[in-house]
Amino acid sequence: MPSFFLIFSFVLGTIIGSFLNVVALRYNTGMTLKGRSKCFSCGHSLSWHELIPLCSFIFQKGACKSCKSKISWQYPFVEFLAGLCFLMIFYMFPPVTLEGSVTTVFYLLITCILLVITIYDMKHKIIPDVLSYAFAIIAFAKLFVSPELTFIVPNLLDIFAGPILALPFALMWLLSKGTWMGLGDAKLMLGIGWVLGLVAGISAVVLAFWIGAVVSLVWMYIVMRKFKARYEIPFGPYLILGMYLVLFFGIRVIELPM
Numbered sequence: 001m002p003s004f005f006l007i008f009s010f011v012l013g014t015i016i017g018s019f020l021n022v023v024a025l026r027y028n029t030g031m032t033l034k035g036r037s038k039c040f041s042c043g044h045s046l047s048w049h050e051l052i053p054l055c056s057f058i059f060q061k062g063a064c065k066s067c068k069s070k071i072s073w074q075y076p077f078v079e080f081l082a083g084l085c086f087l088m089i090f091y092m093f094p095p096v097t098l099e100g101s102v103t104t105v106f107y108l109l110i111t112c113i114l115l116v117i118t119i120y121d122m123k124h125k126i127i128p129d130v131l132s133y134a135f136a137i138i139a140f141a142k143l144f145v146s147p148e149l150t151f152i153v154p155n156l157l158d159i160f161a162g163p164i165l166a167l168p169f170a171l172m173w174l175l176s177k178g179t180w181m182g183l184g185d186a187k188l189m190l191g192i193g194w195v196l197g198l199v200a201g202i203s204a205v206v207l208a209f210w211i212g213a214v215v216s217l218v219w220m221y222i223v224m225r226k227f228k229a230r231y232e233i234p235f236g237p238y239l240i241l242g243m244y245l246v247l248f249f250g251i252r253v254i255e256l257p258m
Contacts, residue, residue, distance in 0.1 A: 009090035010083040014053035017082025020112060021075055024119035028128065042067035053079040078119060085111050088248050099147035106142055107247075110135055110195065114240050117188070121236040127184030136162065136187065139194035162193035165201045185235050192243045199255065200246050206253045208235070208242035 026033060037046045042064065050056050050065060057076040064071060089108055095101035113135045121127050140162065143154040169186035193201045216233055245251050 006087055006091060010087040011053075013083035013086025014079040016086070016112060017079040017115065018051065018053045018075070020082060020115050021078050021119065024078075024116045024123070027116070027120060042069065053083075074119070074123075078115065082111075082115055085115070085244070088244075092248060098149075102145075102147050102149060106138070110138055110191070113138075114243075118237045118240055121184070121234040125232050125234050126182065127188055127236050129184075129187065132184060132187040132191065135191035136194065139191040143194060158194070158197055161196075161198040161201055162190040164198060165189045165193035165205065181235065185239060188236055188239055192239060196243060196246055200252070201243075203251060203253045204239065204242035204246045206242075207245055207251065208238040211241060212238040 022033065022037065037051060050060065054076050057071060060071070062071050062073070063069065086108065089104060089111065093100060093103045093107055095104040113131055117127055117131050117135070120131070143158055144151060146152045166186045166189040169181055169189050170183065172181040173183045173186060189201075189205070192204060195201075196204055212233070212235060215238075219233065
């Protein structure tokens with residue numbers, strides 16, 4: 001694939017990522033997506049050159065031009081992450097044919113939803129039902145649509161992959177009354193199971209637990225030890241990270257005969 005196309009996909013991702021930041025920050029706050037973006041500290045309406053993904057944050061040295069208050073690292077981080085995801089999707093699933101275009105659009109769409117879920121879960125420690133259901137519905141519907149946009153009948157294992165992977169999380173939520181795991185994680189696993197399938201989905205879950213455990217230990221040692229404060233770590237972003245590690249790099253931590 002030409003380099004300029006990959007550069008374009010990254011830039012497109014950063015632009016979409018900037019918009020997704022706004023969606024996640026305004027979701028469920030009573031604010032709409034209409035109107036100019038403003039500085040949360042002084043209310044200064046941001047001009048176009050203050051809204052260039054990644055570049056504005058760098059040129060402004062991470063501060064508002066008006067009041068000099070610090071701009072959250074969330075903005076450039078999500079923009080870069082979205083750009084990276086878009087680049088990988090266009091590289092792994094290039095839209096060079098009709099079939100490829102359908103697959104590309106599918107992964108771009110669910111990536112946008114999952115990025116909003118990640119931002120919202122990290123900020124509020126909850127996954128909105130409307131987003132997890134939208135992800136699950138799109139992933140489930142894709143099972144019945146071929147890349148040529150014709151109806152197909154998936155095998156039973158693919159259909160039940162979502163519920164099978166979601167069940168352990170639902171049981172942990174039920175048995176612990178929500179102290180071990182949120183029900184939102186079980187709903188999220190429905191979509192992940194339908195995207196990856198059962199075996200690859202198990203690998204994503206294992207990776208999520210491994211990465212989550214390492215990050216939690218580091219967090220407890222560095223942050224909680226210093227500030228003596230408890231902090232709830234959302235698990236949804238780790239599940240999503242595990243899904244993309246399996247999807248993009250084919251990582252398999254377990255193999256089951258099927």
